[in-house]
Amino acid sequence: MDEIFSILEIEVKKYQVPVVDLIKVQTGSAFKILVATILSARTNDRTTAEVSSRLFNFVDCADDFDKFSQDEIADLIYPVGFYKNKAQYLKQLPRALNTNFNGIIPRTIDELITLPGVGRKTANLVLAQAFEIPAICVDVHVHRILNRIDYIRTKTPFETEMRLRKKLPKKYWLRVNTIFVMFGQYLCRPISPKCEICPISHLCARRSVKK
Template sequence: MAATSRTTTRSAASTSRTRKVPRPDLATVRRARRINRTLAETYPQARAELDFTSPYELLVATILSAQSTDKRVNQVTPALFRRWPDAVQLAGADRAELEELIRPTGFFRAKTDSLLKLGRTLTEEFDGEVPRTLDELVRLPGVGRKTANVVLGNAFGVPGITVDTHFARLSRRFGWTTSKDPDTIEAEVGALFEKKDWVMLCHHVIWHGRRRCHARNPACGACPVSHLCPAFGEGETDPAKAAKLVREPRG
């Protein structure tokens, strides 16, 4: 089921923690943007793979996705949102019932703590609504900068870069950064692209990382940007063998 949001674009997110980086050279910018254009052509259906219909649902689903898979979370959230359809009702959820429902996503006790605190905080401080700024979102229980950017970009249309494990890995392979620090990666990659492209860039890169550019044994020979990638050759380069490595994300 395609993930959609009924919410319109609002004000831009705060970038108070975004680091300033040197201006990248033109050749690097051009190559990076060619990679993004090619990935956009390869994955025209790229989107957030968590199912949601509101900012609240996306926020909860993203918290549940930590150390889990989007498919697993999508199996759990329909029942969760029927039972607790908004932050006010989530705040009053029975702990044991919530734990049992989200158990398949892993780390269910810690996630239950975060969700109960999240419901209370949204109810008491934001009238039950999900805030629309980065500074406010990262103060919520269980919400870091990555989760905040997921919500801002996909629920509110606010440009942001989501540095998950796939995005970080591919950014280094593409030569966009050498850093392993998420804030530095966000700043350095952001400098290569126009802000209007940030959200879809993340979808393109993450889809590619899940399907072809794996952490181990990437499918280099089946990669649409192999001619642009400095890391070509880290994985299987034979086209026939590489094609067998292409996969859909596991459930």
């Protein structure tokens, strides 16, 4: 894994930075990182970036969502995936934060997943990106690639997270999602990965790669 990370740290510099990483650099706001992460579910980075930029022209903190109806929020975040559901989550966010956390974004997984629209993947990403607290965010790319290279053998993203917590050196926790998401989007794709130009092909078992 040391060799894989050293290679991929160089490789992914060729690629576009994921939108949540970009928002972290641009704003440093835990609130905006949380919102962008909620918006990014089932949505490509380009759409998430465009919608986040538009939304943050009107919303700077959670309480700003109280200024808009749920339908108005839905209009602001269209066309992200499941935008009507996400509008409901964002409309509920101020009350959830103010009632349970004094308006402050919490810093533990157990607390974050009580917020509307926040699951373990989102919670882990917020911890890592907003607070730089070691956390392992497992999305489809992380799950697929780490099984593909035969570093782990798991059936679900949750199993992958739990296995990585035991096996992956902690020094990689903050970067594992960013690196493997970019690698998975641009080269190690779900179907027809570009194995012939892959810089870690000599370290990969190619499990479940058929073409």
